[in-house]
Amino acid sequence: QTVVTQEPSFSVSPGGTVTLTCGLSSGSVSTTYYPSWYQQTPGQAPRTLIYSTNTRSSGVPDRFSGSILGNKAALTITGAQADDESDYYCVLYMGSGIWAFGGGTKLTVL
Amino acid sequence: QVQLVESGGGVVQPGGSLRLSCAASGFSFSSYGIHWVRQAPGKGLEWVAFIRYDGSNKYYADSVKGRFTISRDNSKNTLFLQMNSLRAEDTAVYYCAKDSVYCLGSWGQGTLVTVSS
Numbered sequence: 463q464t465v466v467t468q469e470p471s472f473s474v475s476p477g478g479t480v481t482l483t484c485g486l487s488s489g490s491v492s493t494t495y496y497p498s499w500y501q502q503t504p505g506q507a508p509r510t511l512i513y514s515t516n517t518r519s520s521g522v523p524d525r526f527s528g529s530i531l532g533n534k535a536a537l538t539i540t541g542a543q544a545d546d547e548s549d550y551y552c553v554l555y556m557g558s559g560i561w562a563f564g565g566g567t568k569l570t571v572l
Numbered sequence: 573q574v575q576l577v578e579s580g581g582g583v584v585q586p587g588g589s590l591r592l593s594c595a596a597s598g599f600s601f602s603s604y605g606i607h608w609v610r611q612a613p614g615k616g617l618e619w620v621a622f623i624r625y626d627g628s629n630k631y632y633a634d635s636v637k638g639r640f641t642i643s644r645d646n647s648k649n650t651l652f653l654q655m656n657s658l659r660a661e662d663t664a665v666y667y668c669a670k671d672s673v674y675c676l677g678s679w680g681q682g683t684l685v686t687v688s689s
Contacts, residue, residue, distance in 0.1 A: 463634075496674035500617070507667060507682055508609075508617065513675035551617050555674045559622055559631030561607070566616040 464488050466554050468564035474542045474571055482567045483534040484552030490533035495554040497535035499528060502549045502566075511550075512537060539569075547571040574598045574678040576668050581683030588658050588687070594651040594668030594680060602626070602646040605671035608653050610664035611682075618664075621653065622671065636662075658687045 465487040474480035484497055491497060493515050500508040510519040512528035515535065525540045535554070539546055552564040580592040594606065608620040621642040622631045630642050641654040651668055665684050669676035 498675035500676070502617075507679040508676075510675060510677055510679070513677070514673050517673075519677070549616075553619070553676065559629060560633075561619040561622065561676075563609075563617045563619055 464556070464562075466552065466562045466564040468550075468552060468567045470565065471568045471570070474539070474546075474569065476542060476544060476571055478542050479538065479540045480542060480569065481531070482537045482539075482550055482552075482569070483531065484536070484554070484564050485534040486554075491530065491535045491554065493530065495535070495556070497528065497530075498553045499526075499535075499537045500551045500553065501546075502551065508551065542571050544571050574670060576670065576678060576680035578666060578668055578680045578683035581666065581685045583686045583688060584658055585689050586659060586687055589654070589656045590658065590685060592653040592655065592666055592683060592685070594653075596649045596651065596668075596670070599670065601649040606644065606651045607669045607671060607676055608640075608642060608651075609667045609669055609676065609679075610662075610685075611667070612661070612664040615664075620666070623651070655685070658685075660687050663687045 467485045499512040502508040516528040527538045529536050549566045551566045575597045577595045584590050605624045607622045623642045639657045643652045665682040667682045668680045670678040
């Protein structure tokens with residue numbers, strides 16, 4: 463069974479740039495997986511950031527961007543702020559009505 | 573604005589059943605597919621099930637297939653998740669989420685299900 467992979471943790475300095483990735487244990491991520499990204503802080507529901515690879519959800523600042531980098535989907539945060547410290551999840555549409563989450567990346571801003 | 577409100581969570585014994593509801597408002601409920609997603613305590617998010625806008629097709633994660641049933645009542649703008657043969661590993665916060673261009677576009681606040689004797 464194919465697993466969606468993410469870095470377990472990442473750190474970035476305030477004002478810095480960080481790229482989180484979303485891959486597959488077998489194969490490459492492409493736009494046909496409709497990668498999407500979600501931000502979650504403790505005790506809160508997830509918030510949709512990016513869908514269809516690179517489309518920002520309503521109200522999401524433009525310092526969040528999505529792309530395909532090599533064989534993975536990527537979420538880049540430019541000019542990281544303290545309140546970006548959260549868990550970030552990617553989701554891939556695996557086809558046949560099935561979606562799969564990555565394990566999530568815990569982002570620390572320090 | 574889109575609003576999704578889950579209810580029906582609680583404590584249930586292993587092997588028991590529970591039915592979750594998700595009341596929707598602020599959009600044309602009958603035009604959108606809806607997902608259930610769960611999150612075990614201290615763990616990541618897990619996609620559970622999806623139902624198409626008209627209820628014609630339903631899809632499940634392997635971990636719940638055969639035990640959980642997703643359904644909807646478009647006349648009442650409500651989504652359901654019937655959970656049978658519950659196990660300790662089903663303990664989680666359960667979220668409903670509106671589908672949008674193959675993503676989970678809007679989320680409810682979740683309802684906690686605890687499976688314990």
